[in-house]
Amino acid sequence: MxxxxxxxxxxxxxxxxxxxxxxxxxxxxxxxxxxxxxxxxxxxxxxxxxxxxxxxxxxxxxxxxxxxxxxxxxxxxxxxxxxMELKDYKVSPATARTGANRPDLTKAKVLKAGSMKGLQKGNIKAFVAKFSSGHASVAQRRGSARLPLKVLFSNSxxxxxxxxxxxxxxxxxxxxxxxxxxxxxxxxxxxxx
Known part of the structure; x- marks a missing residue:
């Protein structure tokens, strides 16, 4: 305020x-x-x-x-x-991909002055996920299991x-x-x- x-x-x-x-x-x-x-x-x-x-x-x-x-x-x-969800910023790839087309590293850019940054932490990769509601988000797996997914956020x-x-x-x-x-x-x- x-x-x-x-x-x-x-x-x-x-x-x-x-x-x-x-x-x-x-x-x-x-x-x-x-x-x-x-x-x-x-x-x-x-x-x-x-x-x-x-x-x-x-x-x-x-x-x-x-x-x-x-x-x-x-x-x-x-x-x-x-x-805000990280998907509201510039993200590469911009859409959810499956199978062999899935890239190894998802990147995002929050600041205009910066470059696209990789979102991989250790062996946990980030990816664009499309949910059954049609909403797409940048997400990571929380552990070795497929579910649940953790949606990634940035500043408000x-x-x-x-x-x-x-x-x-x-x-x-x-x-x-x-x-x-x-x-x-x-x-x-x-x-x-």
């Missing part, structure tokens, strides 16, 4: 700029914070898509915004979701978005800059009206 809220200095600065219209300060801050939250959600999804091999639609669906009001001048971007979307090094840490300065620009735009809009 990413939260940005105003502080007393920001409110005082906006009231000073507005002069006799200082009663409009909460409205200006509310609009600026909400606009910044929308920009931040888009920037986070874009940066995450640059880093991870996941479609941007998944990031947008996972993030919701609780908008600021004049009484509560904070916007909250909340990302939810469980760990909230974990990816909150990554200081790869996503949030890169977008944070932009969010702060956008907030200042949006506050200035709202002040100008009120003064010009």
């Amino acid at each position: 990413i939260t940005y809220e105003y502080d007393r200095n920001t409110l005082a600065r906006v009231e000073k700029k507005l002069g006799s219209l200082k009663s409009e300060a909460p409205k200006a801050l509310k609009n600026a914070i909400n606009q910044t939250a929308k920009q931040a959600r888009k920037d986070l999804a874009t940066e995450a898509q640059k880093t991870y091999v996941v479609k941007s639609g998944r990031f947008n669906k996972a993030m919701t915004i609780k908008n600021a009001t004049q009484g509560s001048l904070e916007a909250i971007i909340k990302a939810t979701g469980a760990p 979307i909230p974990k990816m978005l909150g990554n200081e090094k790869r996503v949030y840490g890169i977008v944070r300065p932009t969010i702060e800059q956008n907030l200042q620009e949006n506050v200035d735009k709202q002040v100008r809009k009120i003064l010009e009206a």
Whole structure:
């Protein structure tokens, strides 16, 4: 969860700029914070898509915004979701194969900057399994017996978005800059009206 809220200095600065219209300060801050939250959600999804091999639609669906009001001048971007199956990333082979066509090593790629990594641990190989429901997953056998299968997972979307090094840490300065620009735009809009 990413939260940005105003502080007393920001409110005082906006009231000073507005002069006799200082009663409009909460409205200006509310609009600026909400606009910044929308920009931040888009920037986070874009940066995450640059880093991870996941479609941007998944990031947008996972993030919701609780908008600021004049009484509560904070916007909250909340990302939810469980760990994603490894099949949701780039996997080779992409489909379940049987018999002689079955490759010795299944590979997957989670980070765009990385290469395809083999999923074999010791003598336990990973493979793409298609279940009777039609769902396909990357799985491993849990032991020497054929069943049960262990489906392999990677990070959840909230974990990816909150990554200081790869996503949030890169977008944070932009969010702060956008907030200042949006506050200035709202002040100008009120003064010009």
